[in-house]
Each structure stands twice: as structure tokens, then as C-alpha cells.
Amino acid sequence: MAQFTFTINGAKKTVDVPPDMPILWILRDLAGLTGTKYGCGVGSCGACTVLLGDEAVKSCLISADEVEGKPITTIEGLSADGSHPLQKAWVETDVPQCGYCQTGQIMAAAALLKAHPKPSDSDIDDYLSTNICRCGTYPRIREAIRRAVAEEVEER
Numbered sequence: 001m002a003q004f005t006f007t008i009n010g011a012k013k014t015v016d017v018p019p020d021m022p023i024l025w026i027l028r029d030l031a032g033l034t035g036t037k038y039g040c041g042v043g044s045c046g047a048c049t050v051l052l053g054d055e056a057v058k059s060c061l062i063s064a065d066e067v068e069g070k071p072i073t074t075i076e077g078l079s080a081d082g083s084h085p086l087q088k089a090w091v092e093t094d095v096p097q098c099g100y101c102q103t104g105q106i107m108a109a110a111a112l113l114k115a116h117p118k119p120s121d122s123d124i125d126d127y128l129s130t131n132i133c134r135c136g137t138y139p140r141i142r143e144a145i146r147r148a149v150a151e152e153v154e155e156r
Contacts, residue, residue, distance in 0.1 A: 001016050001017065001018060002016070002017070002018070002019050002064075002065070003015070003016050004017065004019075004064045004065070004068045005068060005069065006023075006026070006067065006068065006069070006070070006072055007069075007070070007071045007072065008027065008031055008033070008072045008073075008074065008077070009033070009072070009073055009074060009076055009077030010071075010077065013026075013030075013031055015030050015064070017030070017064050018064070019063060019064055019065035020063045020064070020065065021063060021064045022059060022060050022061065022062065022063055022064075023050070023059045023062050023063070023064060023067055023072065024036060024038060024048045024059040024060045026064060027050065027059060027072070027074055033074045033076050035074055035075035035076050035103045036048055036049075036050055036059055036074050036075065036103060036104075037100060037101070037103060037104065038060065039060075039100070039101070039104070039132075040060070041060050042060070042061075043058040043060060043061040043130075044130075044132070045101065045104075045131070045132045046058060046101065046104040046105070046108060046128075046130050046131030046132060047100060047101050047103070047104045047131075048060045048104060049103075049104035049105075049107040049108050049131060050072055050073060050074050050107055051071075051072065051073040051074075051107055051110060051111055052067060052070055052071070052072055053070060053071055054111060054114045054115070055111060056107055056108045056110075056111035056112075058130075073107075073110075074103075074107070075103040075106060075107060078106070078107075078110060084110075085148040085151045085152055086106050086109050086110055086113070086144070086145070086148045087106065088148070088151070089144040089145070089147035089148040089151065090102065090106060090144050092144075092147060093140050093143050093144040093147055094140065095137050095140045095141055095143075095144050096135075096137065097135035097137055098134070098135050100134075101131065101132060101133045101134070101135075102133075104131050105128065105131050105133065105141055108127065108128050108130075108131050109124075109127075109128065109141070109144075109145050109148070111127070112124065112127040112128065112145070113145070113148065113149065113152075115127075117149070117152070118149060119145065119149070121142060124141075124142050124145050124146075125138075125142070128141065
């Protein structure tokens with residue numbers, strides 16, 4: 001066991017965990033942030049995607065000792081009331097069917113928009129290619145991202 005301090009959604013959190021413990025379990029079990037989902041445990045599905053700084057990462061693959069002191073943002077950290085443009089666009093576009101992958105999809109989309117504020121459809125497809133939606137809502141995901149971009153432009 002070792003002590004690690006993280007900034008999760010803007011708040012400091014110190015935990016005593018094995019150095020190789022995936023941050024997925026720190027977020028879910030120790031911080032109580034259950035929006036981040038366990039999907040496959042091997043980084044193939046993207047359900048566990050969070051932001052590490054501005055980068056989308058699979059939290060099942062990143063260990064405590066790799067992220068100490070770095071800011072982590074989960075779906076709960078995008079906005080306290082669901083008012084983030086991506087969250088609103090997801091609802092307005094009726095993206096989810098089963099919904100299991102959607103928090104990972106939204107977090108990957110948030111990283112995309114930080115890197116490419118006006119992404120093309122190809123950018124969207126490429127950037128979210130490692131996030132799997134078993135229900136196949138990819139066209140609505142793309143539409144929601146476009147809607148969020150349009151809302152951001154309107155708010156400026």
C-alpha cells in the first residue's frame with residue numbers, strides 16, 4: 001500500500017492503495033463516482049474513459065502511481081447539473097439506448113473538443129474509434145457532438 005493524492009473533479013483526494021490499482025476502482029469504490037463504468041477491464045471498450053488533464057484515457061489501464069498529482073475529470077465533473085454542452089446535446093439528440101457506454105463516449109468527446117473545437121465527421125470518427133457502442137448509436141453520437149459544437153459557437 002502507498003498513499004496517493006489526486007485532484008478529482010477539482011477536489012483533492014488522498015487514498016491508501018496498491019500502486020498498481022487502476023484509477024477506475026479508485027474513482028468508483030473510493031471516491032464514489034460511479035458514472036465511470038467498468039466494461040472490459042482491458043481498455044478495449046472505452047466505458048471507463050475519463051480525462052487525465054485534457055487527454056481521454058481508459059481508467060481501467062491507468063494505475064494510481066501513474067497519475068498522482070494529475071487532474072482527473074469524470075462525467076460528474078463536466079458539470080454539476082448536466083448543463084455541459086455535450087451532456088445537453090446527448091439528451092436533446094436522444095443518443096443513448098442502453099446507455100452503458102455513454103459516459104465514456106461523452107468524456108472522449110470532451111477530449112476531442114478540447115483538441116479540435118470544430119471537428120470534422122472524420123475527426124469525430126477517428127477520435128472516438130476506441131469507444132464501442134454495442135447499440136450502434138454512432139450516427140447520433142456524431143450528431144450530438146455537432147450540436148454541442150454549434151451551441152458553443154452560439155454562446156460565444
